[in-house]
Amino acid sequence: MYPSELVYTKEHEWARREADGTVTIGITAHAQEALGDVVYVELPDVGKELEQGETFGVVESVKSVSDLYSPCDGVVVAVNEALRKAAEKVNSDPYGAGWICRVKPSNPGQLDALMTAAAYQTFLGEG
Amino acid sequence: MDGRVPARAGYRVLDAEGQAIGRVTSAAPSPSLERNIGLAYVPTGHHAIGTPLRIEVRGRVEPATVVKAPFIQPGS
Numbered sequence: 214m215y216p217s218e219l220v221y222t223k224e225h226e227w228a229r230r231e232a233d234g235t236v237t238i239g240i241t242a243h244a245q246e247a248l249g250d251v252v253y254v255e256l257p258d259v260g261k262e263l264e265q266g267e268t269f270g271v272v273e274s275v276k277s278v279s280d281l282y283s284p285c286d287g288v289v290v291a292v293n294e295a296l297r298k299a300a301e302k303v304n305s306d307p308y309g310a311g312w313i314c315r316v317k318p319s320n321p322g323q324l325d326a327l328m329t330a331a332a333y334q335t336f337l338g339e340g
Numbered sequence: 341m342d343g344r345v346p347a348r349a350g351y352r353v354l355d356a357e358g359q360a361i362g363r364v365t366s367a368a369p370s371p372s373l374e375r376n377i378g379l380a381y382v383p384t385g386h387h388a389i390g391t392p393l394r395i396e397v398r399g400r401v402e403p404a405t406v407v408k409a410p411f412i413q414p415g416s
Contacts, residue, residue, distance in 0.1 A: 250371065252344075252346065252369040252376075253344055253345055253346065253369075255345075255398070271398065273345070273346050273369070274369075275368065275369050275371055276368075278346070278348055
């Protein structure tokens with residue numbers, strides 16, 4: 214449910230360090246389940262500069278609308294264009310095809326302070 | 341809503357010229373209709389079926405159209 218190679222935020226985003234130094238960002242299985250069927254994802258523009266904790270997008274579900282918060286400082290280098298036509302991938306594959314954007318971090322050390330999978334599960338009360 | 345972005349309660353309703361004229365009272369994506377639907381207060385004169393409106397969504401303006409209620413006909 215919570216892959217151990219990812220780090221997690223209290224706002225229920227996950228971040229994965231890629232081999233090329235970028236960081237892929239998405240929302241957790243818990244987040245997509247709590248939101249319900251995702252119908253629309255407002256993606257950031259490529260080139261947008263993010264600060265840790267800053268809102269960079271929005272996930273709209275049948276039930277509600279929820280902001281996305283950046284797990285680190287950096288610049289958006291890619292967004293998951295497939296979500297424009299198939300936002301439901303966030304539900305069906307939150308750690309894979311449902312990724313949201315990729316960032317070139319300006320301060321990668323910030324990721325070390327985020328939660329491990331075990332810490333996130335404790336945070337959720339599922340530990 | 342004509343587009344893919346759902347409106348939510350409290351969003352401002354604008355007329356076709358961009359003047360603020362009312363507020364969304366409730367709105368959501370409809371899984372049955374696969375459309376974004378909602379209810380809003382607008383002044384008389386903007387209420388006729390087919391009237392084009394705009395709804396302000398996070399600083400952007402999304403098109404919407406006045407339609408006949410109920411959204412789903414009973415028994416359909």
